[in-house]
Amino acid sequence: MVVDNKAVVSYINVLKEDLAIFRIKPNEGQVPDFKPGQFVTLGVNVPSEGKVIRRAYSIASPPQQKKYFELIIRWVKKPVPGRLTTQIFDKKEREDVFWVKPTGIFTINEKLPSGDPDNRRLVLIGGGTGLAPFVSYSLHLKAVGSKREIIVLHGASYVDELSYRDLLAGLEEESLDKGKDVWNFRYRASISRPQEWFNRSWSGHTGRVETFLRPKPGMDKSPLEELVGETISPENTS
Template sequence: MSKWKEAVVKRIEQRSPTVRSFWLSLPDRERLEFRPGQFLTLDLPISERRRERWRSYSIASAPDDTNEAELCIVQLPGGKGTHYLFEEAAVGTELLTKEPGGVFTLPERPLDYDVVMVCTGTGVAPFRSMLLQRLGHETRHFHLIYGCRTPEDLLYRDELERLAEEFSNFTYTATLSREMPANETPFEVLPGYVHQVYERDYAEVRSDVRFYLCGWSQMVDEARERLLKMGYAEEQVILELYG
């Protein structure tokens, strides 16, 4: 049996000037099973060489009773994969995908530590999936620290604000490196970068916290180095790199 499965684009939505969500369905099943934090690998028609066609994208939706998954994808300058998805793919386009993969996930048991989610750009996608599944079922605290350039780059902004208001064990902090919002927001927004937030809020080293880092490799590498210098152990820092 082939490991590649048929997938169909069911819906496309513009999330920001450079980011779109693509909903894919797998018609060979009634329900798509995956763990929040996992990704789908697509085989795109962009090269004669197989491995040059493969692109992996984190699943942004939470598991439900459908056979669909939402992928949140940024258009990369010169990127063949995103050029195809943004310029050629449409509702009804058929693609090939593998089963969900990846180990950037929370334990399936109830958590015995707080979770600090540090991300930039579309790195918020796996964290959204985790939050939608776990909030309301966990007693430990979740803190999302989300870095972007401008307010319009903050993905899922309204939803994350609503979750922060609804759940007392969820904190949402945004950092903006180029432009601050014109009006006050109900959540904390700081000028600068994500590093200043976890260095401020977690300066006192704790054993009951885990840092999940997701986004561009430069941010993830720097955050890991800073957290280790602060005194956190290797096993307290979990990584997912984008490029």
């Protein structure tokens, strides 16, 4: 049986018309324990349908954040408006929603099949809102003092869809300041429509996010391998 818990929308950051960051604050108690990479089910009462509509969203905040869940949500507008996302984007701060406790198996491997600690670098590749679990991974690993090398690769069509660009760039800057022996983190983004007027300020990597994994014409190594300085293999990368 699904148990709907009450919450309020405590914060909304609209990045563009159909993309926003929401914080969902439980009405009672703290955010329960969960693992980075898991999702929370969000619900909204829709009077016209006479029921609560629910959808699952990956959690972007780390487990250490006990005041709220942070979610990055895209408003589904085509081919027809999304039943839940349309309701969510109509919400104002301090309005009510429901949530169901986090679950999911898209979590960090901490041990190898042999039982030994998994100290391989983490390469986290996401497009659009698919970045959310990797933000949670990164903030969690930083909070627990992990020494693993972490590389986040994010792809989007437009610059304003790089939802956590400032946060992740800040994590990389902290890595450079403190040294990789303390915090080893790098972030790279790619824009797939560089010719669009809205992307006129972009001077970084272009193409879909998977182009980080393919060597450019005339090159032996992919952009990712150039970044890490070695060939990527299952032995050194998770």
